[in-house]
Amino acid sequence: xxxxxxxxxxxxxxxVKRDGILYECKARGKFKNDKIIPMVGDYVTISVHDAEKxxxxxxxxxxxxxxLIRPVVANVDQAVVVFxxxxxxxxxxxxxxxxxxxxxxxxDVVVCxxxxxxxxxxxxxxxxxxxxxxxxxxxxTCALSKAGVDELIETLAGKINVFSGPSGAGKSSLLxxxxxxxxxxxxxxxxxxxxKHTTRHSELFEIINGGIIVDTPGFTSLSxxxxxxxxxxxxxxEFKKYAELCxxxxxxxxxxxxxxxxxxxxxDLINKQRYDAYIYIYNEIxxxxxxxxxx
Ligand SMILES: Nc1nc2c(ncn2[C@@H]2O[C@H](COP(=O)(O)OP(=O)(O)OP(=O)(O)O)[C@@H](O)[C@H]2O)c(=O)[nH]1
Ligand SMILES: [Mg+2]
Ligand SMILES: [Zn+2]
Numbered sequence: 001x002x003x004x005x006x007x008x009x010x011x012x013x014x015x016v017k018r019d020g021i022l023y024e025c026k027a028r029g030k031f032k033n034d035k036i037i038p039m040v041g042d043y044v045t046i047s048v049h050d051a052e053k054x055x056x057x058x059x060x061x062x063x064x065x066x067x068l069i070r071p072v073v074a075n076v077d078q079a080v081v082v083f084x085x086x087x088x089x090x091x092x093x094x095x096x097x098x099x100x101x102x103x104x105x106x107x108d109v110v111v112c113x114x115x116x117x118x119x120x121x122x123x124x125x126x127x128x129x130x131x132x133x134x135x136x137x138x139x140x141t142c143a144l145s146k147a148g149v150d151e152l153i154e155t156l157a158g159k160i161n162v163f164s165g166p167s168g169a170g171k172s173s174l175l176x177x178x179x180x181x182x183x184x185x186x187x188x189x190x191x192x193x194x195x196k197h198t199t200r201h202s203e204l205f206e207i208i209n210g211g212i213i214v215d216t217p218g219f220t221s222l223s224x225x226x227x228x229x230x231x232x233x234x235x236x237x238e239f240k241k242y243a244e245l246c247x248x249x250x251x252x253x254x255x256x257x258x259x260x261x262x263x264x265x266x267x268d269l270i271n272k273q274r275y276d277a278y279i280y281i282y283n284e285i286x287x288x289x290x291x292x293x294x295x
Contacts, residue, residue, distance in 0.1 A: 003018065003043055003044070003045060003062070004016040004017055004018030004019075004023070004043075004044055004045075004046050005017050005018075005041065005042070005043055005044070005075075005160075005204070005212070006038055006039065006040050006041065006042045006044060006058075006204075007022065007040065007203065007204040007205075007206075008040055008201065008202075008203040008204065009038065009039075009040055009201065010201070012026065012027075013025065013026065014026070014027060014038050014044075014058060016044055016046050016056065016058065017206070018046060020183075021054060022054065023046060023048060023054045023055065023056040024053075024054060024055055024056070025044075025046055025055070025056040025057055025058050026057055026058070027057075027058040028057060028058060028059060031058070031061065036061060038058060038061055039064075039067060039072060039073065039074040040072065040073045040074065040201070040202045040203065040204060040214075041064075041067075041073040041074035041075045041076060041160055041202075041204065041214075042061050042062070042064065042074050042075065043061075043062040043075060044058045044059075044060060044061050044062065045058075045059045045060040045062070046058055046059060047059055065077075065106070066105050066106055066107070068105060068162065071162065071202040071214055071216040072201075072202050073160075073162065073202045073204075073214050075160055076105070076107055076160050076161070076162050076214070077107065077108060077159035077160050077161065078107055078108040078109070078110060078155075078156070078159045078160070078161045078162075079098070079102035079105075079107040079108070079109050079110070079161075079162055079163075079164055080110045080112050080152070080155075080156070080161055080162070080163045080164070081095065081098045081099060081102065081109060081110070081111050081112065081164055081165055082112045082113075082114055082163055082164070082165035082169045082170060082171050082174060083095055083111075083112075083113055083114070083165055083166065083169050084113070084114050084115040084118070084168065084169045084170055085113050085114070085115050085116065085118055085119045085123055085124055085127075085140075086115055086118040086119065086120075086123070087115060087118055087168070088166070088168055088169075090113070090127070091166065092273060092277065093277050093280055093281070094166060095111070096274065096277035096278075096281065097224060097277075097281055098164055098165070099111070099136070099235070100224060100227060100232065100235045100281060101224065101227075102164070103234070103235035103237075104226070104227050104231070104235060107162075108159070109136050109137075110136065110137045110138075110139060110155050111127075111131045111136050111137070111138045111139070112138075112139045112140075112141055112152060112165075112174070113127055113128075113138070113139065113140050113141070114141045114142070114143055114169055114170040114173075114174060115142065115143075115169075115170060116140045116141060116142040116147055116148060117142045117144060117145060117147075119140075124140050128140075130271050130273065130274060133238055133271060134236070134237055134238040134271070134274060135237040135238060136237075137155060139151055139152055139155065141170075141174060143170045143173035143174045143176070143177050144173070146177050149174070149177045149178065152174070152178070153178060153181055153207060153209065153211065154209070156178075156207060156209070156211030156212075156213065157209040157210055157211045158209070158210045158211060159211060159212070160204070160212045160213075160214070161211060161212065161213050161214065162213075162214045163175065163213070163214070172192070175192050175213070175215065176192055178207060178213065179192045179205070181207045181208050181209075182205045182206065182207055182208075183205070183206045183207065183208060184205070184206075191215070192215060202214050202215070202216050203215045203216075223288065224281055224284060224285050224288070225285060225288035225289055225292060227285055229252075229282055229285045229286055229289075230250065230252070232252075232278065232281065232282055232285065233251075233252065233253060233261075233278070236274065236278050238270055238271070238274065239253065239261050239270065239278075242260040242261045242263070242264040242269070242270070243260065243261050244260075245260040246258060246259050246260050246261060247259070252282070253275075253278070254279070254282075261275075
């Protein structure tokens with residue numbers, strides 16, 4: 001027995017990929033008794049009952065690194081946050097919020113600016129500066145010409161990846177371009193090209209470098225109320241080295257005395273737009289929580 005990954009689940013059957021082979025599996029009854037529902041993305045141990053027909057049984061579900069709700073998938077390693085450079089112009093607060101949610105789920109973050117062909121004013125260079133300073137990998141792609149898609153594919157290698165971003169940014173177009181590199185190209189790309197991205201069921205597909213992609217764009221509707229406001233500073237990685245020097249351990253970097261983050265901000269060592277997004281998101285969380293607690 002060796003490990004596999006659940007690539008999709010339909011009507012009580014789970015399709016588990018192990019050593020490059022897809023097995024149709026059922027799950028042992030004990031999971032139901034323990035109220036454990038296998039999820040797409042789960043690392044599982046299977047036993048094979050019929051090697052020729054590729055039938056098996058899920059024996060063990062390994063501990064999950066995380067489980068996302070939208071899309072429903074476990075063990076995601078990385079979020080690719082896609083925004084277009086133009087048409088529509090990126091809403092930077094929304095971008096920062098998506099990064100916060102990804103950080104909250106302990107995902108690696110890649111920021112991908114798409115529609116490079118529309119970047120006539122060189123806006124990308126400014127965006128790149130901000131997000132690289134925050135510690136993220138920043139990519140520029142054009143889904144139409146496929147410029148930058150090679151580098152995007154490289155960053156997906158060996159990880160389970162989910163794409164997120166606002167409507168119109170080009171997520172489906174990029175998935176389309178990437179689907180050409182899927183291990184089972186035929187079926188996957190046909191499905192992606194039909195634009196089947198709104199199904200409730202997540203499904204994974206594997207690309208030739210071992211990267212795995214969730215075929216539904218993730219967390220597009222955003223509530224940050226699940227984030228503890230006291231954890232929020234941790235989700236702005238560029239604050240970290242200054243926050244460690246703040247006078248108070250629980251400094252929220254707002255009006256506390258001896259705040260080194262504020263000092264760094266005033267010295268232009270922290271980007272003001274990012275700091276303002278932090279304050280904006282902080283206030284939104286506090287406000288959402290207040291409304292929820294009222295009832
Ligand atoms: N000029 C240009 N247009 C692009 C590019 N990528 C996508 N588009 C266009 O942008 C529009 C939206 O692209 P989609 O891929 O549907 O965007 P999406 O992010 O999947 O949007 P939702 O499914 O609504 O969330 C389409 O008309 C695409 O043809 C690009 O790199 N350059
Ligand atoms: Mg789409
Ligand atoms: Zn501080």
